[in-house]
Amino acid sequence: MLEKLTNRVRYLPHYSETDRPTLGVVCGDTYSLIVDAGNSPAHARDFLHLVKQIDIAPVNFLVITHWHWDHIFGIKTMDFVTISHEDTKKQIDYMKTLQWDDASLDKRVETGEEIEFCRDMIKRELPVRDDLELKSPDVTFNDRMEIDLGGITCVIEHVGGVHAPDSSIIYISEEKIMFLGDCIYQDFYSGEWSYDLNELRLLIDKIRKYEVNYYVTGHQTPKTHEDMWSFFDELLTIGDIVGDEDSFEKAMTKFKEIRKTTPNEEQIEFIQNFVSGNQK
Numbered sequence: 001m002l003e004k005l006t007n008r009v010r011y012l013p014h015y016s017e018t019d020r021p022t023l024g025v026v027c028g029d030t031y032s033l034i035v036d037a038g039n040s041p042a043h044a045r046d047f048l049h050l051v052k053q054i055d056i057a058p059v060n061f062l063v064i065t066h067w068h069w070d071h072i073f074g075i076k077t078m079d080f081v082t083i084s085h086e087d088t089k090k091q092i093d094y095m096k097t098l099q100w101d102d103a104s105l106d107k108r109v110e111t112g113e114e115i116e117f118c119r120d121m122i123k124r125e126l127p128v129r130d131d132l133e134l135k136s137p138d139v140t141f142n143d144r145m146e147i148d149l150g151g152i153t154c155v156i157e158h159v160g161g162v163h164a165p166d167s168s169i170i171y172i173s174e175e176k177i178m179f180l181g182d183c184i185y186q187d188f189y190s191g192e193w194s195y196d197l198n199e200l201r202l203l204i205d206k207i208r209k210y211e212v213n214y215y216v217t218g219h220q221t222p223k224t225h226e227d228m229w230s231f232f233d234e235l236l237t238i239g240d241i242v243g244d245e246d247s248f249e250k251a252m253t254k255f256k257e258i259r260k261t262t263p264n265e266e267q268i269e270f271i272q273n274f275v276s277g278n279q280k
Helices: 041-051 086-095 102-111 116-125 197-208 225-242 248-259 265-279
Strands: 009-012 023-027 032-035 059-063 081-085 139-141 144-148 153-158 168-172 177-181 214-217
Touching: 009 041, 023 041, 023 168, 032 041, 081 086, 086 139, 102 116, 197 225, 214 225, 225 248, 225 265, 248 265
Parallel strands: 032 059, 059 081, 081 139, 177 214
Antiparallel strands: 009 023, 023 032, 144 153, 153 168, 168 177
């Protein structure tokens, strides 16, 4: 079922078993807007079925946060005016030229164009892909755009980040809610999962300028302002500790010396992420 953040904003939680990301609906007085299209026609249909059960203004817009398959495979099924950053459209236009059968997916994993995790999740969510049809966005923007839904405004801004350079956020000023998509996550596509400290700082500075009570991420439970900034502070602190170190062992030693403790599992992962970023 749809979860309610406010009377104006609801979401369908992520489902990790088949990598279904969080989908959202923002409800204005005149129009409503959906955030991300889902990782399959079935995912899109499930979401639309739930949206139709609530009393809201007609859905007229669909905004895509970035190009990754799990956020765009449902665009055709949604069938609304679709908006994205211009680079997102370029990536989707390219994806439309690809074949999505098992052999083609396996080949792209072999060449490094695709990663095993996405290949496996595509096969799990979509065992049969004979009728899969990708659709490009209808409207694109370069830096920022606003949509007036009637009594409520959505600000869509390109913020980038290492996870997907085309990433955009959707901010609902009246509700103080921000949909982040996957922009805060690591780079998964170029070798070991990684963060770049300078890129992360730039991204967080763009997020920081908005007054937000709740952050909705693509693959986690929504976070309060306090929880999100506690996470950001910890992530940046670990990045500062690692610095330009490209040795995991030396970075671990630095962490233990500075923090006077042994890192937990999550902290070890972040240390490795920054070290891997330095190695690229």
